[in-house]
Amino acid sequence: MPTPAPVLHWFRRDLRLADNPALCHAVEQGRPVIPVFIHAPGEEAPWAPGGASRWWLHHALERLAEDLAKRGSRLVIRQGDTLDAIRALCAETGASLVTWNRLYDPATVARDTAVKTALRERESGVEAVSFNAALLHEPWTIATGQGGPYKVFTPFWKRCLAEGTPPEPLAAPRKLAPPTRWPESLSVGALGLLPTIRWDGGLAQAWAPGEKGAHGALRQFLDGPVGTYDTDRDRPGIVGTSRLSPHLHFGEIGPRQVWHAVRQKTDPRSKDAQRFLAEVGWREFAHHLLFHFPTTPEAPLRPEFARFPWRRSATDLEAWHRGRTGYPIVDAGMRELWTTGWMHNRVRMIVASFLVKHLLLPWQEGARWFWDTLVDADLANNTLGWQWTAGCGADASPYFRIFNPILQGAKFDPSGAYVRRWVPELSGLPDAVLFRPWEAPPSTLASAGVRLGVDYPLPIVDHATARARALGALERMGQARSA
DNA sequence: TGAAATGTTGGGGCG
């Protein structure tokens, strides 16, 4: 009896074995399964993974390969053109079915559509089938009464909640039948994902990529912070959030698993649980928007913002990148990002507002920096966040909502723990001036060992002046329309 | 998922 043709499971950002519908489908065929990862960053252009994401991907792939090995299987790694790689693997192994889980960013949607069409049309007749692993509700399944996409979060999320409980997560396959002969594979290291200059020490200390790390993070969150999430989520100085974002981005855990774990562990009517699930909802909303408005990573959703009079200043942008703006809460955030590849969400809003409104630099510059430095860089979430801050997106904060970095710092980091951790040169300052050191009396600065302009920069813009300038720029945009 | 300016109210000091 001839050996049955194997099934290829094409891993992308679904780097897990549990609740992986495409992988389960492959296993259910009762045939050998060949798990494959194809490194083709050019196909995701212009949003190929940035430096921090590549670091994460390297480690996530290593963990996935180990987990597959425990189930009698392997991870086959290739690079280059995806379609060529899949065809080559089908030819080498005799595989006649390829499975994968869908993604929703424009470049990948186009690539995957082309791959599926090409595989089916070829004389080889390879079948391709895709599944949903990444979302509670795929973008085209949720529509307004008019049949269009949602542009406001609250009705979107109500509509999602009305869909009822999402399906129970699927169990991980116990065993993956190996092929009679394994095709050749690159090593993870051969993909060159790790930085050549070793800036990744802080990342390694902060994170445990991989499916096991994802479930560890979820368990830690459910054992503590979820119980006070509604209030503590806004406090960057404490661990009040789930820190699941990079795990979700790489699909080491899926939203269905998170949903059911939260519902099981908490009172689903509690404000804390509802607020957390609403944050999962924002992730859904971001994917909904990116799918329906695929130009938004580059262009503002609200067209009048194409005329907004942005500034250009390499000096100011550099000060923001490096956390040397002179505003402690902003600088703390930018340094946390640089060191750990992550930034607390409250602080993301503050630093983003500062770039866009105080410095008047284009939100796309901020999105690019986040893209390269965040381990959770996700095109849907990043685009939504930056357009929201700039006031040019869906459900956007009005442009005149300008965060005051002094008040925001004092309000959300009342003990100063966050700023003192990430801006240690200011740690000796008393709380009263910690968020505005330029107003501290000379004696206070001296006893804290701070020489402004030497140990820590003076503010690169004055808050009141910058606020007035931002409002003036908005005014000019409005005038440009009527002119 | 703001901040600042402006408006209103009411208690208390004081002539």
Add this chain to the structure above:
DNA sequence: ACGCCCCAACATTTC
């Protein structure tokens, strides 16, 4: 006792 003023506290509006 009464009216006036001050201003903190809160509410509203404006950017």
